[in-house]
Structure formats: C-alpha cells, structure tokens
Amino acid sequence: MTSVVDVLRNRATERPDHDAIIADQRHVSYGELWNKVVSAACMLADEGVGPGDRVLLAASSTPAFAFGYLATHLVGGIAVPLDPAAPAARRDELIRRARPRLSFGTHADSLPELGEVRGIDELEDLPAASRDFASVPLEGLADLLFTTGTTGKPKGVCLRHRHLVAAATHINEVIGNVEDDVEVVPLPLSHSFGLARLRCNILAGGTVVLTQGFRLPGEIFAALRQHQATGLVGVPAGFAVLLRFGKRGLGPLADRLRYIEIGSAAMPEAHKRQLMELLPHTAIWMHYGLTEASRSTFIEFHRHRDRLGTIGKPSPRVEIQIRAEDGTVLGAGRRGLLFIRGPQVAEGYWEDPALTAAAFIQGWLRTGDVAAVSPDGFITLHGRRDDMINVGGFNVSPDEVETVLATHPAVAEAACIGVEDPRQISGRIVRAYLVAAPKAEVPSDKELASWVGEQLEPYNVPTEYAWIDALPKTASGKLVRARLRQQAASGIRGPTFAED
Amino acid sequence: MSDLRSSLRGALVGHFGIDESTLADDTGLFSDGLLDSLSVMELVEFVESKSGLQIPPEDIVLENFDTVEGIVGYIERLKANRASP
Numbered sequence: 001m002t003s004v005v006d007v008l009r010n011r012a013t014e015r016p017d018h019d020a021i022i023a024d025q026r027h028v029s030y031g032e033l034w035n036k037v038v039s040a041a042c043m044l045a046d047e048g049v050g051p052g053d054r055v056l057l058a059a060s061s062t063p064a065f066a067f068g069y070l071a072t073h074l075v076g077g078i079a080v081p082l083d084p085a086a087p088a089a090r091r092d093e094l095i096r097r098a099r100p101r102l103s104f105g106t107h108a109d110s111l112p113e114l115g116e117v118r119g120i121d122e123l124e125d126l127p128a129a130s131r132d133f134a135s136v137p138l139e140g141l142a143d144l145l146f147t148t149g150t151t152g153k154p155k156g157v158c159l160r161h162r163h164l165v166a167a168a169t170h171i172n173e174v175i176g177n178v179e180d181d182v183e184v185v186p187l188p189l190s191h192s193f194g195l196a197r198l199r200c201n202i203l204a205g206g207t208v209v210l211t212q213g214f215r216l217p218g219e220i221f222a223a224l225r226q227h228q229a230t231g232l233v234g235v236p237a238g239f240a241v242l243l244r245f246g247k248r249g250l251g252p253l254a255d256r257l258r259y260i261e262i263g264s265a266a267m268p269e270a271h272k273r274q275l276m277e278l279l280p281h282t283a284i285w286m287h288y289g290l291t292e293a294s295r296s297t298f299i300e301f302h303r304h305r306d307r308l309g310t311i312g313k314p315s316p317r318v319e320i321q322i323r324a325e326d327g328t329v330l331g332a333g334r335r336g337l338l339f340i341r342g343p344q345v346a347e348g349y350w351e352d353p354a355l356t357a358a359a360f361i362q363g364w365l366r367t368g369d370v371a372a373v374s375p376d377g378f379i380t381l382h383g384r385r386d387d388m389i390n391v392g393g394f395n396v397s398p399d400e401v402e403t404v405l406a407t408h409p410a411v412a413e414a415a416c417i418g419v420e421d422p423r424q425i426s427g428r429i430v431r432a433y434l435v436a437a438p439k440a441e442v443p444s445d446k447e448l449a450s451w452v453g454e455q456l457e458p459y460n461v462p463t464e465y466a467w468i469d470a471l472p473k474t475a476s477g478k479l480v481r482a483r484l485r486q487q488a489a490s491g492i493r494g495p496t497f498a499e500d
Numbered sequence: 501m502s503d504l505r506s507s508l509r510g511a512l513v514g515h516f517g518i519d520e521s522t523l524a525d526d527t528g529l530f531s532d533g534l535l536d537s538l539s540v541m542e543l544v545e546f547v548e549s550k551s552g553l554q555i556p557p558e559d560i561v562l563e564n565f566d567t568v569e570g571i572v573g574y575i576e577r578l579k580a581n582r583a584s585p
Contacts, residue, residue: 222558
C-alpha cells in the first residue's frame with residue numbers, strides 16, 4: 001500500500017501522457033500533474049512547510065487546487081480544504097484552529113492578525129523543479145476536514161494517508177474504476193466527496209473532468225458529451241437539477257455512461273427510479289458515509305431495484321453494528337445506533353479529546369444515525385439520533401443557526417429543525433421557529449436570511465420562518481426540538497407552545 | 501425582446517426575490533450568488549415559457565444565463581438560429 005501521491009509518482013512514469021485532469025479545455029497529463037506537484041512541493045518546503053504542518057486550501061475546483069493538495073502531502077503536510085464561499089467569520093475561525101503554515105485562497109489576501117493568504121494560481125506559474133521527495137508515510141496525517149458538529153462547533157476530522165488509500169481502494173473495487181475512465185466531477189474539491197473522487201481516479205489512473213458545480217448544468221452536459229465521459233458523480237440535489245431535463249439531458253448519454261456515484265444526502269425514491277429509466281445500462285451507485293468513515297455502504301439501483309429504500313450493504317472490509325443505547329449489539333431487524341469499523345475510518349478529531357472519546361469507541365465510530373439491518377444484510381436508515389440536518393449533502397447544526405438568529409435584535413429566541421424540502425431537491429431544508437423580542441418589529445424572511453447568510457455558509461440559511469409565542473421547553477428550560485419535529489410532521493407550520 | 505427583458509426583470513424581483521436596486525442588466529445572477537442551483541430550473545422554465553423556445557441543456561451555461569443581458573442576447577441568437585434555414 002502506498003499513499004495517493006506516491007501512486008501519482010508511479011503513474012507519471014508509467015503513463016505520463018494520459019490525461020489526469022481536464023478543466024476548461026485544459027488537459028493536465030499525469031506527467032504534467034506530477035511536475036506541477038513537485039514544483040509546488042518545492043515551494044512549500046522552501047516556505048518551511050514540513051511534516052505535520054497544515055496548509056489551508058480555500059479555493060474552487062481547479063488543477064491548481066490539486067497541485068496544492070498533493071504537494072502538501074508530498075512534503076508530509078496536512079491539507080485543510082475549505083469552501084472558498086465560506087463567510088469570512090468561518091474562514092477566520094478555522095484558520096485560528098488549524099493554524100496553517102501557509103494559506104491559499106481563490107485570490108491573494110491579507111487577513112489582520114491571521115496572516116497572508118496566497119492566490120492559488122501562484123501554483124500554476126512556478127518554475128520547473130526537480131527534487132527527490134521521500135515516500136509519504138502512511139501513518140502520517142494527510143487531511144484535516146472540518147465538518148459541522150452537533151455542538152455547533154465544526155469538528156476537525158483527522159485522516160491519515162492509510163485511511164485515504166483504504167477508502168479509495170474499496171470505492172474503486174465497488175465501482176470498478178479503470179484507467180480508461182473519464183469522470184465528470186461537478187463537486188467542489190474542498191468537499192470530501194469531490195476530493196475523494198480525485199484520489200480514486202489517481203489510484204485507478206483515470207481522468208477527472210472538473211466542472212464548477214451543478215448550478216448551471218449546461219457545463220456538465222457539455223463536458224459529458226465532449227469528453228465522452230464514462231462516469232459522473234454528484235449529490236442528489238445536483239441530480240435533481242439534471243433530471244429536470246429528462247431525456248433531452250441525460251438520455252443521449254445512456255449508452256456511454258458506465259457508472260454514476262451519488263452520495264452525501266438522501267435521494268427521493270422517485271428520482272432514483274427516474275435515473276434508472278433514463279440510464280438503463282449505467283451502474284448507478286449510491287453510497288452512505290461520513291467524513292469520518294468514507295463510503296461505508298453502497299447500493300446499486302438496478303441490481304437492487306427492490307431495495308431502493310435502503311443504503312445497501314457494507315463496503316469491502318467495512319463492518320457495521322447496530323447497538324442499543326447501553327451498547328448491546330442488536331440483531332437483524334432491530335433498530336438502534338449505527339456503528340462503523342473499517343480501515344478507512346478516522347481515529348479522532350483535531351485537538352478535541354472529549355469529542356474524540358465520545359465518537360471513537362474501541363475502534364468503532366459511533367455515527368449518530370439510527371438504523372436497522374435486514375436478515376439479508378441491507379441497512380435502512382431511520383433518521384439521526386442527534387439534531388443534525390442534512391441539506392443537500394451539507395450538515396447543518398441547528399444550534400449554530402439558532403445562535404446566529406438569536407443575535408438579531410428582533411429575535412428573542414430561535415429553534416431550528418429540518419423538514420422535507422417541498423421541492424424535492426435538497427432532501428431537507430431548515431425551518432426556523434422564532435419568538436419575537438419585546439416590542440420588536442417582526443423582520444422579513446429575507447432580512448433574516450441575509451442575517452444568517454452573512455455569518456454562515458449558504459446551506460445554513462433557513463428556507464422557512466415561523467413566528468410563535470414560545471418555544472417548547474422542558475421544566476428545566478431545555479429546548480424540546482422533538483416537539484417541533486412532531487408538529488412539523490403533522491403538518492402544523494406555526495404552532496404555539498406553552499412552556500412545559 | 502424588450503418584453504422578455506422587462507418580464508424577466510419583473511420575475512427576478514417578484515418571484516426570485518432579488519432586490520430591484522441591486523439588479524442591473526449585467527448583474528451576475530449566479531456568479532454574484534443572487535440565485536442558487538435550485539433556482540436554475542425555474543429560471544429556465546420561465547425563459548422557455550416567455551420565449552416559446554425549448555432550450556438545449558448544453559446551453560445552460562454562465563455565459564448565457566448569468567445576467568439579464570446574457571439571457572436576452574442568448575434568446576435572440578437562438579431565435580435567429582432557428583429562423584435561418
């Protein structure tokens with residue numbers, strides 16, 4: 001087993017002219033990718049980046065992002081990817097916590113007290129360099145991925161090189177990636193799904209076509225056709241956009257697309273069936289996983305068309321257990337907490353021993369999801385035990401949104417829950433219940449959306465707002481979010497609760 | 501084509517909730533974050549209903565759909581192409 005960047009080193013020798021990355025008509029061969037990574041690694045090393053040092057990558061999906069990411073690994077550093085659209089407050093918080101030696105952004109910037117941010121394009125124009133870099137130890141930390149946590153503070157998931165290789169190996173084993181595959185990746189490389197696709201393709205020797213998201217799908221349809229793509233990956237919300245175009249969208253690709261990988265959020269069953277109809281010969285894989293435990297289960301829609309309501313079966317070498325609250329392992333059909341163990345599963349959170357101890361228990365990850373396993377091994381999710389809301393593949397912590405809403409002068413208290421997206425696009429949306437401050441003029445939904453949007457990423461912004469007299473609370477004053485969820489499930493949008 | 505421009509502006513303000521004072525004909529609807537991916541379907545449907553044209557999926561790119569000016573220009577070109585033999 002060798003690290004992904006060491007596999008790249010070999011690929012560059014074995015098949016130097018084969019395309020590794022295509023972006024905006026630019027083709028980066030494996031040979032060029034390796035040379036760019038070496039140049040970037042020389043630059044990082046010269047700037048003092050060494051083993052264990054963090055490098056922040058807050059940039060969009062371009063070849064330069066891949067150069068910076070892989071070069072960080074080559075010098076033994078830890079890559080810290082961050083959504084370039086993250087609000088400044090979020091970026092600054094993560095910089096304070098990760099304390100990167102170097103930071104890259106879409107553009108160069110100077111942050112008071114936090115230092116310089118270099119433009120990622122700097123990595124495009126470095127002089128050619130040759131330097132011998134040693135093989136990267138598999139035990140070393142490779143990535144520090146911040147993901148929204150239940151306590152409202154983002155958790156820094158620490159992944160070692162061996163975790164990344166193990167995940168990429170089993171994903172490729174399931175999907176069957178080969179070096180002639182050309183895969184369109186409209187996911188940000190700053191997101192763990194997109195980044196994993198880059199690693200999987202390097203491991204398989206395939207070609208990644210980077211496009212800038214699903215927001216305007218023409219680029220995706222054009223990339224699929226122009227590059228004769230054999231693979232497409234994305235989140236359910238993205239496929240909802242593509243499905244809107246029906247046969248005229250994905251239909252013409254039916255004979256060429258060999259596989260699709262979907263993940264990061266639940267997908268409406270109607271969309272699964274639509275995809276199957278449009279692409280009868282394409283293997284349509286959907287995974288379930290967490291940043292801490294990449295691609296832990298898979299289901300292929302055609303093969304298991306009668307089990308579409310499940311998340312399939314565990315990936316190769318991955319084990320799952322369903323446990324009761326007291327830790328007892330439950331048998332088939334019993335509903336309980338989902339635990340995962342496998343060679344891809346992380347071992348801890350960045351500088352947070354308490355959170356680490358709560359989630360990583362004797363080699364098993366406690367996922368926070370409630371699930372059951374059928375006698376023939378298919379796993380069904382039955383929601384989350386905690387309050388996290390999955391909006392189009394992004395985890396939203398209601399605590400965090402509530403904290404921001406409560407700072408608005410017109411809001412005395414706020415509580416957020418996830419409700420089904422009526423448009424069937426992002427799976428869940430955030431609904432905020434608000435109690436007005438005394439004598440305050442009730443602001444518009446738009447004003448509140450802007451208020452949240454200025455401080456948190458766009459997916460955190462509630463779609464629905466309901467003003468109520470009081471939030472449901474326990475005798476000790478603790479919010480009972482479950483009551484809001486029950487009311488929402490029964491179709492009541494703006495309930496009035498007496499304190500109980 | 502000024503009909504499309506004005507009805508488009510009306511929909512962007514009235515239906516999509518964009519503040520009229522910030523909406524110029526060259527404002528980036530998507531690149532400036534005024535609309536998200538969930539809105540693209542509705543925007544395309546609106547433009548199709550107003551123009552009476554079916555828009556090829558591959559044409560739904562930033563160049564054609566990011567601004568009011570871009571959309572109007574794109575529909576003009578599409579109409580001209582469809583009219584020519």
